[in-house]
Amino acid sequence: EVQLVESGGGLVQPGGSLRLSCAASGFIFSNYWMSWVRQAPGKGLEWVANIKEDGSEKYYVDSVKGRFTISRDNAKNSLYLQMKSLRAEDTAVYYCARAAWGSYGCFDIWGRGTMVIVSS
Amino acid sequence: DIQMTQSPSSLSATVGDRVTLTCQASQDITKHLNWFQQKPGKAPKLLIYDASNLETGVPSRFSGSGSGTDFTFTISSLQPEDFATYYCQEYDNLPPYTFGQGTKLEIK
Numbered sequence: 528e529v530q531l532v533e534s535g536g537g538l539v540q541p542g543g544s545l546r547l548s549c550a551a552s553g554f555i556f557s558n559y560w561m562s563w564v565r566q567a568p569g570k571g572l573e574w575v576a577n578i579k580e581d582g583s584e585k586y587y588v589d590s591v592k593g594r595f596t597i598s599r600d601n602a603k604n605s606l607y608l609q610m611k612s613l614r615a616e617d618t619a620v621y622y623c624a625r626a627a628w629g630s631y632g633c634f635d636i637w638g639r640g641t642m643v644i645v646s647s
Numbered sequence: 648d649i650q651m652t653q654s655p656s657s658l659s660a661t662v663g664d665r666v667t668l669t670c671q672a673s674q675d676i677t678k679h680l681n682w683f684q685q686k687p688g689k690a691p692k693l694l695i696y697d698a699s700n701l702e703t704g705v706p707s708r709f710s711g712s713g714s715g716t717d718f719t720f721t722i723s724s725l726q727p728e729d730f731a732t733y734y735c736q737e738y739d740n741l742p743p744y745t746f747g748q749g750t751k752l753e754i755k
Contacts, residue, residue, distance in 0.1 A: 562744075564691075572683075572691060572734055572746040586742040589648075622690055632738020633681055635702065637690035 529553035529636055531623045536641030543613050543645070549606040549623030549638055557581070557601035560626035562634060563608050565619035565643075575621070576608065577631065590616075613645045649673050649737050653747035659755040660725055668720045668750045670735035675715050679739040682711055682720045685749075686731045694733075695720065730754050 535547040562577040576597040596609040624634040650673035678698040683691040695711035708723045735747040
């Protein structure tokens with residue numbers, strides 16, 4: 528079964544750091560672009576970052592540039608999001624999403640999400 | 648960055664109704680437009696990709712059309728399980744990839 532499972536969310540103080548992980552299974556992870564998408568409570572979806580199959584290209588939404596780092600370990604079938612200097616507005620459910628084969632922005636598989644709460 | 652405007656923001660309808668949602672891009676995105684369904688507490692689900700292609704396993708009552716800046720999403724005959732929030736999303740060229748603000752489809 529094709530599956531993405533996020534972990535690493537939790538409560539963190541403003542200015543703090545957190546590392547999210549996404550474990551992939553059921554497909555050849557190294558063949559796909561991967562993204563993080565977030566959703567603040569009661570709000571819409573916001574694309575956060577993506578990374579090319581081999582990790583050679585990475586892109587970010589402006590609001591997280593310089594604070595978040597996306598990475599992957601194809602040997603471990605895992606995607607990561609290192610988050611630093613967290614702000615209240617980063618509070619959201621963070622989803623890991625796979626881009627369909629041959630695509631970079633068509634998200635066909637999603638994880639169930641992990642909640643990040645930034646609060647003192 | 649490309650802006651995506653969905654309308655309406657909410658809609659009340661009855662089982663069996665035909666429902667059409669629209670999504671407008673701030674610039675030409677050719678056919679790089681997807682539609683997602685999201686139910687409360689769940690991850691989004693891809694329904695339509697590249698404006699008009701039905702994702703595998705998605706019922707044929709869902710359809711999409713359009714190109715350039717104007718797109719539509721139609722449910723031909725609403726079923727009880729279709730009440731949810733629907734998002735359009737563009738992926739033209741380089742990121743960021745922008746989602747519309749969503750349309751909440753509710754039971755009348």
